[in-house]
Amino acid sequence: MAPLKVNKILCIGAGYVGGPTCAVIALKCPHITVTIVDLNQARIDAWNSADFALPIYEPGLEDVVRQCRGRNLFFSTDVDKGIREADLIFVSVNTPTKKSGVGAGFAADLNYVELATRQIAAVATSSKIVVEKSTVPCRTAESMRTILEANSKPNCRFDILSNPEFLAEGTAISDLFSPDRVLIGSLQTPEGKAACASLAGVYANWVPENRILTVGLWSSELSKLAANAMLAQRISSVNALSAICEATGANIDEVAHAVGYDSRVGPKFLKASVGFGGSCFQKDILNLVYLSESLHLPEVAAYWRQVVEMNEYQKRRFSKRVVDTLFNTITGKRIAVLGFAFKADTGDTRESAAITLIRDFQSERAFVNIYDPQVSETQIWSDLAEASPTVPAETIKKQVKICGSALEACRDAEAVVIATEWKEFKEIDWKEVYQHMKKPAFVFDGRLLVDAAALTAIGFKVTTIGRPSL
Numbered sequence: 001m002a003p004l005k006v007n008k009i010l011c012i013g014a015g016y017v018g019g020p021t022c023a024v025i026a027l028k029c030p031h032i033t034v035t036i037v038d039l040n041q042a043r044i045d046a047w048n049s050a051d052f053a054l055p056i057y058e059p060g061l062e063d064v065v066r067q068c069r070g071r072n073l074f075f076s077t078d079v080d081k082g083i084r085e086a087d088l089i090f091v092s093v094n095t096p097t098k099k100s101g102v103g104a105g106f107a108a109d110l111n112y113v114e115l116a117t118r119q120i121a122a123v124a125t126s127s128k129i130v131v132e133k134s135t136v137p138c139r140t141a142e143s144m145r146t147i148l149e150a151n152s153k154p155n156c157r158f159d160i161l162s163n164p165e166f167l168a169e170g171t172a173i174s175d176l177f178s179p180d181r182v183l184i185g186s187l188q189t190p191e192g193k194a195a196c197a198s199l200a201g202v203y204a205n206w207v208p209e210n211r212i213l214t215v216g217l218w219s220s221e222l223s224k225l226a227a228n229a230m231l232a233q234r235i236s237s238v239n240a241l242s243a244i245c246e247a248t249g250a251n252i253d254e255v256a257h258a259v260g261y262d263s264r265v266g267p268k269f270l271k272a273s274v275g276f277g278g279s280c281f282q283k284d285i286l287n288l289v290y291l292s293e294s295l296h297l298p299e300v301a302a303y304w305r306q307v308v309e310m311n312e313y314q315k316r317r318f319s320k321r322v323v324d325t326l327f328n329t330i331t332g333k334r335i336a337v338l339g340f341a342f343k344a345d346t347g348d349t350r351e352s353a354a355i356t357l358i359r360d361f362q363s364e365r366a367f368v369n370i371y372d373p374q375v376s377e378t379q380i381w382s383d384l385a386e387a388s389p390t391v392p393a394e395t396i397k398k399q400v401k402i403c404g405s406a407l408e409a410c411r412d413a414e415a416v417v418i419a420t421e422w423k424e425f426k427e428i429d430w431k432e433v434y435q436h437m438k439k440p441a442f443v444f445d446g447r448l449l450v451d452a453a454a455l456t457a458i459g460f461k462v463t464t465i466g467r468p469s470l
């Protein structure tokens with residue numbers, strides 16, 4: 001069966017994945033028309049804004065959108081029109097953890113995937129390749145196929161592919177320009193293989209052939225969950241070791257360096273931290289836990305669950321260390337939290353460790369000053385309200401101040417907590433910060449970011465994750 005040549009691509013979901021991924025496809029494939037649709041009008045308006053005030057902050061993204069928007073890249077809320085016109089449709093909608101019902105707290109909420117699939121089935125009048133871009137539990141493609149086939153019109157066939165996304169926020173554009181691999185899963189039938197070749201043909205416009213991996217549908221779906229689980233497991237492993245370092249006098253940076261030098265382990269993703277955040281690690285591991293339990297594999301479920309538990313422990317441990325070091329009480333004290341995003345170079349705050357730390361400080365009745373170079377005030381207030389649903393908004397506003405600079409956040413504070421590894425925190429004038437803080441002035445480095453010896457020489461009392469207290 002000859003693969004279909006793709007001329008028109010639709011992406012349903014203009015979020016952190018759909019937006020950058022399909023913008024890069026438009027850039028690299030000028031002969032393909034790419035339309036990205038979303039139900040969220042404000043999001044689409046931001047993608048279309050005249051001054052390129054895009055809805056997500058991602059280095060290099062604006063440049064890509066500037067080159068393609070209006071040429072072969074379009075953003076719209078007209079989902080039906082997009083479906084009718086496309087040959088290939090990416091489903092890149094959110095798949096959050098279920099909040100209620102069966103599997104609440106663990107299983108992925110597939111409602112958005114199902115609604116998008118049903119809309120494709122209802123509207124399509126010609127054959128389509130439907131690509132699962134969202135991260136989904138193993139065998140979701142089967143449910144999508146059942147829905148599509150049960151609702152398809154005559155002469156309308158649907159081929160389903162799995163093409164999970166591996167980009168990381170903050171480096172999305174470079175990850176998309178030169179991915180370690182592109183993974184495409186398909187049914188191993190002639191039709192499935194032809195659809196797979198069509199999508200591979202799109203990526204082949206810029207990705208070397210040996211980096212385009214083609215596998216079975218279920219392997220592809222599971223590989224995405226497995227990749228995130230194993231990445232998160234590395235961080236939980238190094239964070240577990242950081243607790244041993246603090247108690248023994250070993251230094252986690254030195255330990256990680258020594259371990260990572262083994263070519264079988266490798267040096268990347270071994271940075272101890274105040275805990276991993278982001279929209280996916282926790283969600284995808286819980287999804288794997290749920291899958292394991294559903295398959296009656298309780299030992300496997302417990303194994304993966306521990307990765308998330310270790311992460312919770314790391315955040316708790318760090319908050320406690322702040323309180324212990326500040327003479328066992330932070331009530332009425334002012335703490336500057338530098339960084340609110342879940343990692344540097346993104347404005348995304350989903351599951352950010354900073355949110356948990358600030359909630360802990362608030363419950364100890366401390367005052368908190370927050371500064372982040374990319375996160376909006378509205379987002380911070382909304383995250384803090386969600387983290388403490390029983391605390392009235394006025395109480396939160398009395399305890400928390402959002403500041404316009406790191407220096408302003410640190411003024412009159414007794415302690416600075418580095419929660420996100422923004423480069424600018426390394427480069428601030430720490431001597432000036434010291435002058436304006438209460439004494440003794442404490443720094444808690446949750447990201448192994450600053451030069452502890454240099455700060456100690458200025459006069460700070462520095463506590464670093466994975467190193468014993470001075």
Ligand SMILES: NC(=O)C1=CN([C@@H]2O[C@H](COP(=O)(O)OP(=O)(O)OC[C@H]3O[C@@H](n4cnc5c(N)ncnc54)[C@H](O)[C@@H]3O)[C@@H](O)[C@H]2O)C=CC1
Nearest residue numbers: 013014015016017038039040093094095112116134135165
């Ligand atoms: N954020 C990340 O770095 C990565 C996320 N993923 C996965 O990609 C998927 C999407 O994640 P994000 O882009 O972060 O989510 P997001 O929440 O930023 O974007 C999803 C978008 O889909 C839209 N949407 C939902 N249902 C729709 C429908 N029926 N029609 C039109 N639009 C609809 C929502 O309004 C939202 O704007 C998730 O499954 C996630 O696990 C995978 C790799 C990386």
Ligand SMILES: O=C(O)[C@H]1O[C@H](OP(=O)(O)OP(=O)(O)OC[C@H]2O[C@@H](n3ccc(=O)[nH]c3=O)[C@H](O)[C@@H]2O)[C@H](O)[C@@H](O)[C@@H]1O
Nearest residue numbers: 165166167168169235269270271273276277278280342343
């Ligand atoms: O499925 C997803 O959503 C994505 O999840 C992660 O990407 P992302 O969450 O954007 O960012 P990471 O760089 O993986 O960082 C995740 C968290 O781990 C923390 N981290 C990372 C690395 C490290 O060594 N130590 C550490 O604490 C980061 O600060 C951050 O809070 C994966 O890296 C991507 O491959 C995947 O596509």
